[in-house]
Amino acid sequence: MKIYNFEEDLDRPSPSLDEQYMQEALKLAKRAFEEDEIPIGAIVVSNGKIIGKGYNMTERLNDVTAHAEMQAFTAAANFLGGKYLKDCTLYVTVEPCVMCAGASYWTQVSKIVYGARDDKRGYSTVAEKIIHPKTIVQSGVLERECAELMMSFFRNKR
Numbered sequence: 001m002k003i004y005n006f007e008e009d010l011d012r013p014s015p016s017l018d019e020q021y022m023q024e025a026l027k028l029a030k031r032a033f034e035e036d037e038i039p040i041g042a043i044v045v046s047n048g049k050i051i052g053k054g055y056n057m058t059e060r061l062n063d064v065t066a067h068a069e070m071q072a073f074t075a076a077a078n079f080l081g082g083k084y085l086k087d088c089t090l091y092v093t094v095e096p097c098v099m100c101a102g103a104s105y106w107t108q109v110s111k112i113v114y115g116a117r118d119d120k121r122g123y124s125t126v127a128e129k130i131i132h133p134k135t136i137v138q139s140g141v142l143e144r145e146c147a148e149l150m151m152s153f154f155r156n157k158r
């Protein structure tokens with residue numbers, strides 16, 4: 001039997017749907033961290049279902065294009081049996097780079113939700129227009145958790 005703890009609820013507001021999905025992307029980012037990859041995770045959600053997952057695998061695959069978003073896009077397209085990801089949302093722990101934002105353009109993904117900004121390699125540092133005009137972008141979901149994972153990774157490296 002589960003005893004409901006009301007006090008806990010008062011302390012912590014229940015996470016939004018976006019936060020719940022970002023937690024899933026964060027789990028993948030942590031897996032990347034454990035594998036000594038830059039800790040970025042991504043999922044694609046369609047109709048409340050996760051249809052694609054990915055995390056950074058550039059070291060493992062020896063492939064500079066093996067970013068989390070690319071893995072998630074490919075998995076989602078395989079699941080759907082079509083390359084377009086209309087009515088889908090990409091959740092990614094860090095702002096997409098120019099390459100991944102460009103790939104998202106070709107997928108025509110409906111929405112992109114990201115956690116931490118990337119002031120060095122984020123697409124918005126170059127041009128907002130890389131994103132498809134119909135794609136809605138939301139940033140800052142679980143920003144602190146996503147950024148902290150990146151910072152602790154690079155702290156260990158230096």
Ligand SMILES: [Zn+2]
Pocket residue numbers: 067068069096097098099100101
């Ligand atoms: Zn990328």
